[in-house]
Amino acid sequence: MAAAQGLSVFPITPSSSATNQSCRKPFELVLSFNPSTSFTGTKLSVQPLSFNQMASKRRSSAVATISFSLPTTNKEGIASDKMPKWSARSIKSFAMGELEARKLKYPSTGTEALLMGVLVEGTSFAAKFLRENGITLFKVRDEIVSLLGKSDMYFFSPEHPPLTEPAQRALDWAVEEKLKSGDSGEITSAHLVLGIWSQKESAGHKIMASFGFDDEKAEELAKNMDKDVIFSFR
Template sequence: MAAHPISRTLLRITTQQANQISLPLSHHLKPNSLPNSWLVGHRVSLHSSFSTPKPLQRPHRPITATISFSLPTAWSRRAIKSFAMGELEARKLKYPNTGTEALLMGILVEGTNLAAKFLRANGITLLKVQEETVKLLGKGDMYFFSPEHPPLTEAAQRALDWAVDEKIRSGEGGEITTTHLLLGIWSEKDSPGYKILATLGFNDEKAEKLKSLSSKPGSEEDP
């Protein structure tokens, strides 16, 4: 089953003086493939056009602004932000990949979603997850620089795919939320994210309780 995309934005302006942009700007769309198989994006190239410079005025250099992004089709905005925060946590720890442990931290960093509130109510905090992550995986090499978007581990990829499949199996409308994402992490029994959750007291009973809470009208605040 083809996996669903999640939003990712990268803006790069190749110029020394970005404040000298002249309008109007013209743009066109081109297909572009992003690193992960479930990310399909588009590349937007914006080429500025300039009028003839006035006498005694230094001509402006043409600039090119390139925006690479993937349009979200089914993920809630909080789930998208949690994913982005997970990538950032992986980079902070100087890890080469975004694993299930990073996705878990991303959920807690976003903080306003139902899954994060449920975890905190059960004593599972960001600080505890960070500490358990370092215990389990160790510290990253201080001289290593993580890529801007650390690629997903196989377990993290499967967790995301599980979230999509679970939403489809439910037959319910709406978007894929952080609850689906957390339960996807829990489905990966041998992954670091699962082991950390289990160490901190999460279990199948709590997973079912969270699932039940998220199915109640008005309880899932991930529009």
């Protein structure tokens, strides 16, 4: 019947050398289609990916995930193109916060996870300021487990754990403060940290306070909220 339809199946036995080489490289399925024909114009081939191709694909995937993950708040009466943009470091901090929430197997991304995200990103002025004041990633992570406890070992967080209400308000605060300032430029990681601090009953605020962060330090950081951009070019 296969012969009548013009189809045939042959067993393929690759040589040992070909097998050894193919097993060492990842493959990509490539589908090409010729619109002038039907099934016979569709070719499915398997091509090995080079290391550079793999790295490029991973980078593009990561950038897409980070770029579309950060929730933004659109205020009434303000055109979307007039809304302040988040800096690259603040976007990455948010993405790292989601990842930290997943590592701890938490069902949502809270202010404590956003705080960890800033510290994991690590290159912003805000992260440097936190470290200089004794707030480090390892200390914060330990304090989070002490405060919130460990999740069920059989629980798996979603790919993008939804924001808690305090975490969403922290992001909203950052946007509002940038709008109030009337300054051009981006929303930085410092805005994000101060947004966390603004949520007095949140886990992130409590953890910062437990390490000696107070309103005086918040004011000091607020004076340098736009330094992320300057610091990023050093």
